[in-house]
Amino acid sequence: MNARVRPLWVLLGVLVLVQICYPLTHGEVRAGFTVTTVVLGYLLSVAHAWRSRGARAAGALVATATLGGFAVEAVGVATGFPFGTYDYSGQLGPKLVGVPLIIPLAWTWMAWPAWLAALRLARSRPARVALAAAGLAAWDLFLDPQMVAEGYWVWDSPTPALPGVPGIPVGNYLGWLGFALLLMAVLAAAAGPAANRPGTADAPMITLWLWTYASSVLAHAVFLGLPWSALWGGLVMGAVVVPLALRLPRRPA
Template identity: 85%
Template sequence: MSASERSSWARPAVPAAEWPSWALLGALVLVQICYPLTSGGVRAGLTVTTVVLGYLLSVGHALLSRGPRAAAALVGTATLGGFAVEAVGVATGFPFGTYDYSGQLGPKVLGVPLIIPLAWTWMAWPAWLAALRLARSRAARVALAAAGLAAWDLFLDPQMVAEGYWVWQSPTPALPGVPGIPVGNYLGWLGFALVLMAVLASAAGPSGGRALGGDAPMIALWLWTYASSVLAHAVFLGLPWSALWGGVLMGAVVLPLLPALRAAKDGLPRPGRRA
């Protein structure tokens, strides 16, 4: 093979702006791998660390790839909006049911641990970027992103309840095999996620509605979150039913992304190029 032919097969270099995202993603994956190998206070610390890394990853990516407006929109809708809906939820029982947070996840304001709205933000951004690759209309993108974010909770809540990080006072009716969490909680997640994504789609501006080659770290995060959650719940955490529910329902949103990626050149648009 000639030098020119080898050059044509070479993968493009990762732009410097993407390195922070890949580095944060790598650190997050490492922490999550350590999670099932620990217990007690160490495990709670790893939970907080994961959320903080995820928050920095998503907000940082929004800023670097799409500018201050998109980053501010993400923080306003998911961080501030997430805190507001959680504070209302703790105080009134709407829209997630009557629940309380333990003190294991760090300091609380209005009964809400400060990392909780960071978790909304962490996963809202990759859910939105994945939806950009699955639908053309804004309404369809909002619906898909909201469904994906709400389906992620089929993994999150069973795992966190099993650790005692929060508890519902009236956890019925529950999904078969997943006690301790009322079905109404998942409906509340879906309702708020729809509002969050609709506002984000509008507030992020034109750049927030375009899929970019530099989104690769966030798409990788989305796929990793799904696959690692199924594996962890089924094998390491002793939560086979949440592995099944989450695997099926989140999979309905995540798995169609795979053929969409394969249909694009080199799986994802080349770094620096718009989809």
């Protein structure tokens, strides 16, 4: 195993264990697992960007996804653009200008594996930006229904909504896609040449991407009582994830 990524596999293993514990808990304990998962995911993505692509890529990731994510959330809470009018509860830790500090970490956590996955599915930069943005936005088909069900945030006007997924306006998903396109375009330009080609040390992040998809479908369908978000997320995110899974090299029998 590559020495650069060995600690990242350990961190990924801890993250997976925390996520497995999530549906087995309730209330404040579950909220604590949510925060812990996001922090671990953030550390994993930023550390991987640094170790596999260097300081420039890691810095670009933090600037676009962490700082950019905080900025768009702050604008969203204050104005209702681009996600609709919504408010965060106090269950996810301290807030700044109405935004829990954990939220921009979540943008960063999933932006990096979405980008690395797109590198393996397309050759041109525009196609990669589009695929990465689509994958990141599709993840929200799992994230928002789960978090709204827990009461971590709420929309003032949650209609029109997707069939079977009340409480979240369709415009929110369009806002996610729009910001994800901007995020990925800037990340591709700012992260440098090394971040614009697949790497030999990307296996932990590709595994994270595949695990996120498969575990989200399973959790929503079986453990969280959210079958419709399992269906929507499974179909839409699957359109990006399944082709990647089919392209992975197979070990000889």
